[in-house]
Amino acid sequence: GRTGLFRGAFSVEGVAGLGHAGLELPGWTRGFVWVNGFCLGRYWSAGPQRILYVPGPVLREGANEVWVLELEDAGEPWVELGPGAPVRTGTPGVVQP
Numbered sequence: 001g002r003t004g005l006f007r008g009a010f011s012v013e014g015v016a017g018l019g020h021a022g023l024e025l026p027g028w029t030r031g032f033v034w035v036n037g038f039c040l041g042r043y044w045s046a047g048p049q050r051i052l053y054v055p056g057p058v059l060r061e062g063a064n065e066v067w068v069l070e071l072e073d074a075g076e077p078w079v080e081l082g083p084g085a086p087v088r089t090g091t092p093g094v095v096q097p
Contacts, residue, residue, distance in 0.1 A: 001029065001073025008066045010081060012059050021059065022051040022082055025068065027075025034067040036060060054081070 023033065023040060030044045033052055036059070040052040066079060 003070050003072065003074070006068045006070065006074065006077075008068070008077075008079070010064050010066065011062055012064055013061070019056045021054040021056075023054050023066075024051050024080040025075060026080065028068070028070060029072035029075070031068060031070040031072075033069075033079075036065055 023035070025033070025043055028043065028045065030042075030046075032042050033040045035054055038055075038058045040054060041049075043049055043052060068074075068079070
């Protein structure tokens, strides 16, 4: 599988109205996620943890950074970020190796 540390970026408009968000990594296996240096926690495809909670204060207006440490097998090079339940809009959090 593809393992390693992956870095990506995404843009957020209107952070004041966004509040919290959810981040999901479809197809990814097991690892950890950081947004703007804040550790969201771990994910594992075998467990019930599908959506990682992103507190509103972690998100910035404009450019944001996401890091994913994949320990087993990386999925497609993107993540889903949305208010509450993740939704795919445009090119959310494109993750580049």
